[in-house]
Amino acid sequence: MTTMVTRAGWRARRPTSSYTQLPRARGVKVHYTGGYVSPKIVDDHDICLELMRTFQRQHIDANGWSDFAYNLAGCPHRRLLEGRGFGVMSAANGPGLNDDHYAILALVGSSGFTQPTDDLLHAVRDGIELLRKHGAGTEIKGHRDGYSTSCPGGPLYAWVRKGAPRPREAPAKPKPPKPVKVVWDGDVPRWPGRVLKHVGGAMMRGEDVRVWQDKMARRGWKLDVDGVFGEQSADVARGYRRATGLPAGDTVDKATWAMTWSWTPPPEKSA
Ligand SMILES: [Zn+2]
Ligand SMILES: [Zn+2]
CATH class of the missing domain: 1.10.101.10 (PGBD-like superfamily/PGBD)
Structure with missing residues (x-):
């Protein structure tokens, strides 16, 4: 199971006001970051943490929202990053759409790092399952369902349309037999x-x-x-x-x- 990075773990600021409670919803909407994400992110989890801080800064300081918009984020290191958390409304799906679905952000962009890796998909899937334990129904949709946006991008949206399946685990390669040494x-x-x-x-x-x-x-x-x-x-x-x-x-x-x-x-x- 994916490890959770708490808000303290990515050095989140406190929300500027209290969240709107949302004890249940029809399901989860999947998002991507859009824009450029450095391909180096695959080998550097610090980039994930930095992205979280950047988005939170934008959402609070530029958009005037109370906090980072999403309930959770999933990163290419098969980790979940705590956003607003459970049982509360996101600010991510668009006006009038936030009381139907929680929101999870996948740390994949529209340039640079654009192809979700297996570990990223596992993280998002883990996040969806965790949200389901906290009031989310079975629907899995993309941001673009019901709102005019390219989010969550082609590759991620295709995966969402398939029902966000777990990537198939690679079968273990049979070990080559040990060469026999004659003594x-x-x-x-x-x-x-x-x-x-x-x-x-x-x-x-x-x-x-x-x-x-x-x-x-x-x-x-x-x-x-x-x-x-x-x-x-x-x-x-x-x-x-x-x-x-x-x-x-x-x-x-x-x-x-x-x-x-x-x-x-x-x-x-x-x-
Ligand atoms: Zn989105
Ligand atoms: Zn990461």
């Missing part, structure tokens, strides 16, 4: 700690496979020393286990590995 005790390699076997699909490969193949090839078994344990290696393992009296199988388990460096059977005659 030698003199001329004898240590058991690599895994059973070499022929598996379908992505075949087992590694230095351990190559070392075993190399040893078997030197002993006259016919197989490619390519570090890939394919059908051919499985056949050789089967023949070798049979020749040495190991339990039947076509894998190189710990016993087969140990036997490979301790006893040399004659190669099987090919059929």
Whole structure:
């Protein structure tokens, strides 16, 4: 969940008069900052805090409002910034429109930083859900719904129209397998700690496979020393286990590995 930056956290001024109470509303309207927002904001949360102070200054000193206009703001660092807060009217949606919807500001502009990032969308979505816990109904709209403005900008408005869905979390990338290191005790390699076997699909490969193949090839078994344990290696393992009296199988388990460096059977005659 998004962390909340309190008013003290962005060094807000006190409102110049008390808010109008609004215990419930039909939903939330989404806004953007418009204007230029430095693309550096993505890596610098201080820019978010500075923007909050700038807007509050404009809203109080230039517009003559009592405070920063919005209930909440969401930033590209997946944080929510406290504006007027909950259960009160915003001054953001336009005359006559503020008692129907609360207002949340997304810190994204109309030039510079214009494409909302996943973290920004998560923050706004978190803000909407938080407002719903404090009296907001289910409607999610943009500033331009009912008021002549480009706000909240094309990309954000398209998202709002879809119902402000959570961005899909990127699926975790499968970790590449750790390369197998073969440790030698003199001329004898240590058991690599895994059973070499022929598996379908992505075949087992590694230095351990190559070392075993190399040893078997030197002993006259016919197989490619390519570090890939394919059908051919499985056949050789089967023949070798049979020749040495190991339990039947076509894998190189710990016993087969140990036997490979301790006893040399004659190669099987090919059929
Ligand atoms: Zn707006
Ligand atoms: Zn931020």
